[in-house]
Amino acid sequence: MIHNKTYSSFRIVVHAAYENVFSHFYFAHNQSSETITKTLLPSYQTIMIFNFGAKALLHSLQNTQIEVEKCFVLGTIKRAFSYSLPPKSKILVANFKNDAFFRFFGNVSLTQNVPINPDDLSDENCFTALWYKLNTIDNVNQQVNYILEFCEPYLRERNVIAEELTNLKEKSLNSIKVVASSTKQSERNIQINHKKYFGYSAKEINRYQRFIKAVEMIENSTSMSSKNDWFTIINECGYYDQSQLINDFKHYLNISPTKYLKFQQDICNPIN
Numbered sequence: 001m002i003h004n005k006t007y008s009s010f011r012i013v014v015h016a017a018y019e020n021v022f023s024h025f026y027f028a029h030n031q032s033s034e035t036i037t038k039t040l041l042p043s044y045q046t047i048m049i050f051n052f053g054a055k056a057l058l059h060s061l062q063n064t065q066i067e068v069e070k071c072f073v074l075g076t077i078k079r080a081f082s083y084s085l086p087p088k089s090k091i092l093v094a095n096f097k098n099d100a101f102f103r104f105f106g107n108v109s110l111t112q113n114v115p116i117n118p119d120d121l122s123d124e125n126c127f128t129a130l131w132y133k134l135n136t137i138d139n140v141n142q143q144v145n146y147i148l149e150f151c152e153p154y155l156r157e158r159n160v161i162a163e164e165l166t167n168l169k170e171k172s173l174n175s176i177k178v179v180a181s182s183t184k185q186s187e188r189n190i191q192i193n194h195k196k197y198f199g200y201s202a203k204e205i206n207r208y209q210r211f212i213k214a215v216e217m218i219e220n221s222t223s224m225s226s227k228n229d230w231f232t233i234i235n236e237c238g239y240y241d242q243s244q245l246i247n248d249f250k251h252y253l254n255i256s257p258t259k260y261l262k263f264q265q266d267i268c269n270p271i272n
Contacts, residue, residue, distance in 0.1 A: 039081070039082045040268050042079055047093050055086070070128065080253045104156070159197055219269070
């Protein structure tokens with residue numbers, strides 16, 4: 001949580017009844033006279049952002065700015081991106097968990113880091129109407145509760161394969177092989193369904209989980225004011241060598257692990 005007189009941001013825990021749909025909500029409000037820019041770590045989630053007040057800005061890898069109005073969907077977040085909150089801006093972010101986004105919208109195609117109006121993914125302008133209602137609610141917790149109640153009727157039943165993949169707790173197992181065996185289907189079919197219902201492949205998420213574990217180990221060392229043991233991080237996270245660790249940081253963040261340490265205060269980690 002960050003909170004002072006001019007800028008505040010914090011996570012909002014989701015009620016247990018919705019913990020399979022949303023991992024959390026995130027709120028940020030810029031009451032300063034300066035534009036505040038942050039970098040969001042990849043989360044491998046699809047997010048829906050409600051923008052109130054001044055228009056927030058997204059920054060593409062090509063250094064172009066995308067102005068954000070009212071409500072939009074962004075996902076699946078596979079690479080870090082920067083965003084700016086100008087003075088008097090306020091955002092509320094819903095983070096869809098696992099296959100939840102596709103349970104709402106079906107098998108839609110999303111372009112990475114390109115905002116889409118959610119009304120363009122449905123047959124009605126219900127999300128624009130939702131934004132207008134939320135804009136009349138001052139309390140952010142009440143806004144979250146309203147979103148949860150609004151979304152419930154739209155949520156489809158979970159696909160059997162998606163449910164098996166989600167409920168597989170043992171990360172050391174090959175999820176594709178395990179679910180293929182339990183459902184008596186080919187591994188290829190499970191791979192296709194994994195991509196369809198989650199928006200990414202099992203191979204992609206395994207690489208990401210390795211990377212995010214390294215990030216958490218670095219952040220823990222920093223919080224304890226201890227020097228990072230890079231060889232321990234490499235071994236415990238399953239990297240072959242230091243160059244593979246560096247490649248992952250450049251892939252997801254476009255910076256090295258040592259530069260991540262320098263700019264860590266400006267990087268928002270959606271997992272924490």
